Amino acid sequence: MISTWRRRVAARRAAKKKSIEEDDNANMELTIPNHFRCPISLDLMKDPVTLSTGITYDRESIEKWIEAGNVTCPITKKILRSIEPIPNHAIRQIIQDWCVENRSYGVERIPTPRVPISSHEVKEVLTKIEDAIRRNDDESCLDFVSMIKSLSKESDRNKRCVVSNGAGRVLSAAFDALSKRDPIHEHVALHEEILSMLMISLSSPLDEETRTNLSTSESLHYIVRFLRFGSLSSRRNAVLALKVILSCNDQEVVEDLVKREGLLDALMKLIEEPICPTTTKASLLAMYYILKSSQSNPDKQATISKFLEMGLVQNLLEILVDSERSVCEKALGVLDGICSHREGRNKVSENVLTVPLMVKKMLRVSDLATELSVSILWKLGKDEENGEGTVAIEALQVGAFQKLLLLLQVGCSGTTKEKVTDLLKILNVHRQSVECIDSLDFKNLKRPF
Structure with a gap:
């Protein structure tokens, strides 16, 4: 019984010691070796590649640099003899081994990347x-x-x-x-x-x-x-x-x-x-x-x-x-x-x-949608400018006049502004007879002031 009790006490002490060591390890900040970091992003390299100047970078970072029109090495500033980066398998394998060794710190092993196709291929x-x-x-x-x-x-x-x-x-x-x-x-x-x-x-x-x-x-x-x-x-x-x-x-x-x-x-x-x-x-x-x-x-x-x-x-x-x-x-x-x-x-x-849809789309979807909606209403309104004004009356009933005024205030292109002005003149002729507005049309509009 005494030996059994001693074994239990020893096991509890060992478990407590292990727990303390794990907590200490968890609280330690893992430092990534400098030669594992990309000189551009300063992050752990996932797909290390080497340029003609001998400097190694992460593929994603250096390709963005080259695609931006740069023809020099970011570190050495030397002109690149070739813009095709060469995969650095040795450093990638070392980084992968380091990731495995430090998996207890939550480091995941970087996957082996597919070799991208070359221009020659x-x-x-x-x-x-x-x-x-x-x-x-x-x-x-x-x-x-x-x-x-x-x-x-x-x-x-x-x-x-x-x-x-x-x-x-x-x-x-x-x-x-x-x-x-x-x-x-x-x-x-x-x-x-x-x-x-x-x-x-x-x-x-x-x-x-x-x-x-x-x-x-x-x-x-x-x-x-x-x-x-x-x-x-x-x-x-x-x-x-x-x-x-x-x-x-x-x-x-x-x-x-x-x-x-x-x-x-x-x-x-x-x-x-x-x-x-x-x-x-x-x-x-x-x-x-x-x-x-x-x-x-x-x-x-x-x-x-x-x-x-x-x-x-x-x-x-x-x-x-x-x-x-x-x-x-x-x-x-x-x-x-x-x-x-x-x-x-x-x-x-x-x-x-x-007409209801054109008025609804103004100031709700995008600037382009607003301009197109105004253009459509303007073309329809000009056709009956000297007639009964069926389109104009319907537009007034769904709140077009107020939206057009608001559009002038928030701003629009020169061509659209001219069309809005013409439409307001056409609608104004019929405002005495009928006008109605749904205020809900403006509830989500962002003010420019």
């Missing part, structure tokens, strides 16, 4: 894609496109490397070459993969060669084809490509596109049956560019009429009822484009939702 794969296209080797081409697509998705750094080494030019040329082959139905899988990769690598504005490749009649045929009959992902990629192509404001390309059967219907379907917010925004932007192009050409009223027949106005107003800022701005942009045509203004003014 990107150019090598792109060259193989060009060779495969020339040899009509679709199977190999598909493998190389899938490879570079996978690498691009690994990190933003890889994506930037792929884009900067001419992926858009090579892939658009491959897309165009496939579009000119016969029979065309044999290359659908490769076409879809190239289009998908193009959406990763494309940026606006396009370089001349990429724009030319995607704007050929054959390439446009395939893009519209995917937009009409493709899978959900293909339709998404097609409308994104269409948005980028139309943003170049090439009149000939717009004319070619609007003549293609089913294009407007396919865009309308993406509005009525949205796939994702990105697709909806791209569809609205494509419509906006088409309408913008038609404004300067009276012969293109057929395009406006087609949109109106498909119920675009009603769909836009329904989107505006409850949508996030970016979608709201683009829907207002399309509606403003419609109001640039007499037939469009007539259709917009007929809808009972138009």
